[in-house]
Amino acid sequence: MKTIVTNIGMLATPKGSGPKKGPEQGKIEILKDAWVLMEDGLVSQVGTGPAPAADQTIDAQGHLVTPGLVDAHTHLIFGGWRQNELGMKLHGKTYLEIQNAGGGIQSTTNATRQATEEELTQKAAQALDEMMGFGVTTMEAKSGYGLATEHELKALQVIKNLNDRHAMDIVATFMGAHLVPAEYKANRAEYIRLVCEEMMPKVKEQGIAKYCDVFCEADTFTMEESRQVLEAGLKYGLTPKIHADEIEAIGGSQLAGEIGAISAEHLIVCPPEGIASMAKGGTIACLLPATSFYLGAVFAPARDMVNAGVPVAMATDFNPGSCPCLNLQFVINLGCLKYKLTPEEVLTAVTLNAASAIGMADKVGSLEPGKQGDLVIWDAPDLDYICYRMGSNLVRSVVKKGAVVR
Ligand SMILES: [Zn+2]
Incomplete structure (x- = not known):
């Protein structure tokens, strides 16, 4: 035909x-x-x-x-929403206060654990319809709100269901190391052991995830813990990705380059040595300007990255907390207005470079x-x-x- x-x-x-x-x-x-x-x-x-x-x-x-646009970074699979937190934020409540009132990421984890595979599939399918309506034809989706073996595997299975049923091409990333869940707060090492020694062999056996991601940040996983997680992922055939330098630069972007991560995400406060490390390691910077916008944060130094020879991709970071936005067209606007990238650079960022960041550049982009x-x-x-x-x-x-x- x-x-x-x-x-x-x-x-x-x-x-x-x-x-x-x-x-x-x-x-x-x-x-x-x-x-x-x-x-x-x-x-x-x-x-x-x-x-x-x-x-x-x-x-x-x-x-x-x-x-077709490529959205290289989404947290597509989650139960519930968190609209009730907006009012708290507007009244000056801090993230910690919201969390202590039963909100925050742990509330999404609870809702994700409670939802069935079919419920999560149907919920995410609606988001896929909307994304496709905005011009996205290929995307990445992460697990990472289950934070327990059965629920992480469930989230990855949902991604496979969607990839099978929906016109969208979806690449799956395992992100058991999204945060330390409440029940392991007093024993972080045990949770990391669970991710590396229990979840990963099962993720490999399940055969859906292609990438392993970790949230390298001051109050989540340290640089050394992140290295441990990504090196374990490599043992199970999962290519590293890393959430780095979103709030504090604690070495995530340097680690990305050293370990040969395919991409480093956020990079809002990426220091020059992180940019240099990514350039050397061939890591793609996957920038998420709608998150900076939503958090009222600064914007990643995109021009410095282009100048240093780091390929720049852009994505939505669609998630129920820091960026409930799945419109890549808005990201295109922000790429020009906030990163000062040209329309040509922006187009490459949301097509070919985004496809490269999820291993799809031979097929799309x-x-x-x-x-x-x-x-x-x-x-x-x-x-x-x-x-x-x-x-x-x-x-x-x-x-x-x-x-x-x-
Ligand atoms: Zn993210």
Whole structure:
């Protein structure tokens, strides 16, 4: 089956099957009056001018087309929400006070443990529909609210269910080391042992997770504990990712480069030595500007990272606490306005570099022969427009593996 998208006013796409760094991050291909031919779900040809014949034609009506967006960092699987905490925050309650009142991340853990696999699957499927409506066609999802062997495995199984049932491609990350749950607060070492020696062998046996992530932060896991978790993950075939330098720089970004993590996440307060370590280790910086926005925090030094030759990706960090936002278009706005990245650099950050951060760059992240026919037709004449407009959903339609899904 041949499907063609014709009458594309502007086609904007990075090119290649790996991360782009330094000046390369802003070098994308722009084609005017273009078309994309797809065969059996894969792009077979991209061109300009008169379009070849196909079984099915999708008319882009002169609009912008980009690759399907890739959201490389989400905490998709969780029970409940935490809207009741907003009022407490507005009244000046600290995170600790909210936690002591039964809120915070532990309340999400309790709700996630109580929910069945099917309940979690249905809840997350709604989020996937919404994300796809915003132009996302591939994403990463982490476990990490179960924090007990059975519930971590349940969350990963939910990710597999969704990947099987939904048009979205989803890559799974095991994040048993998201925080130390209440019942282990007095015995952190025992929880780390549980993650490394009990959960990980079962995660490997289950065969769903591809990555292992850890929250390296002052009040969660130290740099040495994080190293222990990621090294254990490597033993079980899980590639390291790390939440680093979100609130305090305690060495997470340095560790990322040293251990060869595929990506380091957040990096809000990343120091120069962390940037240097990531550049040396080939680690992708996965930046989450909507979280900075939601927390009222500063924004990661994205330009310093680009200048140092660290590939920059951007993602939503969708989660029920610090970023209940799954709109990658808002992240695009923030990438320009807060990181001062150019529209071209931003496009690479939410397509090819994001795909690279989740091991999918050979399949998605750009529109060129051999890649999946995943693309977005925008209600926009050009790339600048989607970076400039804010607060609207500018997606006209979404094509996944050659078929219109939105
Ligand atoms: Zn996160």
